[in-house]
Amino acid sequence: MKKQDMNRDWIATAETLSSALPYLQRYDDAIVVVKLGGHAMGSDEAMDSFARDIVLLRQVGVNPVIVHGGGPMINAMLEKLQIQSTFVNGKRVTDAATMEVVEMVLSGVVNKRIVHALNRQGGRAVGLSGKDANLITCDVPNPELGFVGQPAEMDPTVLKNLFDKDMVPVIAPIGVGRDGATLNINGDTAAGAIAQCLKADRLLLLTDVAGVKNADGDVMTELKAADVEAMTAEGVIAGGMIPKTETALLAVRGGVRACTIVDGRVQNAVLLELFTDHGAGSMIRA
Ligand SMILES: Nc1ncnc2c1ncn2[C@@H]1O[C@H](COP(=O)(O)OP(=O)(O)O)[C@@H](O)[C@H]1O
Ligand SMILES: CC(=O)N[C@@H](CCC(=O)OP(=O)(O)O)C(=O)O
Numbered sequence: 001m002k003k004q005d006m007n008r009d010w011i012a013t014a015e016t017l018s019s020a021l022p023y024l025q026r027y028d029d030a031i032v033v034v035k036l037g038g039h040a041m042g043s044d045e046a047m048d049s050f051a052r053d054i055v056l057l058r059q060v061g062v063n064p065v066i067v068h069g070g071g072p073m074i075n076a077m078l079e080k081l082q083i084q085s086t087f088v089n090g091k092r093v094t095d096a097a098t099m100e101v102v103e104m105v106l107s108g109v110v111n112k113r114i115v116h117a118l119n120r121q122g123g124r125a126v127g128l129s130g131k132d133a134n135l136i137t138c139d140v141p142n143p144e145l146g147f148v149g150q151p152a153e154m155d156p157t158v159l160k161n162l163f164d165k166d167m168v169p170v171i172a173p174i175g176v177g178r179d180g181a182t183l184n185i186n187g188d189t190a191a192g193a194i195a196q197c198l199k200a201d202r203l204l205l206l207t208d209v210a211g212v213k214n215a216d217g218d219v220m221t222e223l224k225a226a227d228v229e230a231m232t233a234e235g236v237i238a239g240g241m242i243p244k245t246e247t248a249l250l251a252v253r254g255g256v257r258a259c260t261i262v263d264g265r266v267q268n269a270v271l272l273e274l275f276t277d278h279g280a281g282s283m284i285r286a
Helices: 003-018 021-027 044-059 071-080 096-120 157-164 187-198 225-233 241-253 269-275
Strands: 031-036 063-068 125-129 136-139 150-154 168-172 174-177 182-184 202-207 258-263 282-285
Touching: 031 044, 031 187, 044 063, 044 096, 044 168, 044 269, 063 096, 063 187, 071 096, 096 125, 096 168, 096 174, 096 182, 136 187, 150 187, 157 168, 187 202, 187 241, 202 241, 202 269, 225 241, 241 258, 241 282, 258 269
Parallel strands: 031 063, 031 202, 063 168, 125 168, 136 174, 202 258
Antiparallel strands: 136 150, 174 182, 258 282
């Protein structure tokens, strides 16, 4: 990154933080689960900027947990290998060959890219998947989707141990079935389950749109359960937005204080959302 651009980044961060001072105490020792979607992972510069926000959160006493996606990266690898792929309601139909590629791309390439970006910014990030220390055990509620899991039993011990050691967990959305099978979990679903089991203060879903849009294309800054249900029935909430809004509702009903769907491509998106009055994106509360 050019020095000039770097200065501009830090000026933006400092401005955000100076307006944020009253909020910092509120978040001391808070747990913030951040889901970084594949579409929100941009250039190395954008990844570095995201990583700086997360390292800064840790420095002010927040316990961040990163859960990532990587759908576009899986698509690219499947295409190279000439394996066809389809989605049903935002979830990938996953046969055995696809599952191998999903795990290789998510736990291998994408997870390590994020871990490395955080550590380059001075963090101490550790890469995991739902397989590690029995973090996520899944049921398979829709066998027609193949190896697609729904988190059913969570063991967050490993995450709490990492918090105690000042480390930032970075989690790939892969789980284990009751029969030991490796399962593909939608990234939003995995992030929601982790936020719920930790009773997180906030769940942020970072994506490539400014928030949830209504039928006129306007971003809704606040959404109620009834809005989500009506907009999904009308087809206004569609595709990849379905697992996000589903996750947000389940999370707030399951004890997470608030969930926000926010544009992860915006500079300092995480800090702006947590530490300013106006926030960003669409917020869903219980
Ligand atoms: N009502 C809506 N408001 C905003 N985006 C929507 C809506 N309905 C569908 N979408 C789509 O959902 C996409 C985000 O989901 P997805 O592509 O799975 O993101 P990610 O890779 O970040 O998880 C948006 O880019 C948009 O095309
Ligand atoms: C079951 C299912 O759909 N799994 C997702 C996991 C990755 C993901 O969720 O990536 P994004 O957040 O970038 O969309 C998939 O195979 O694409």
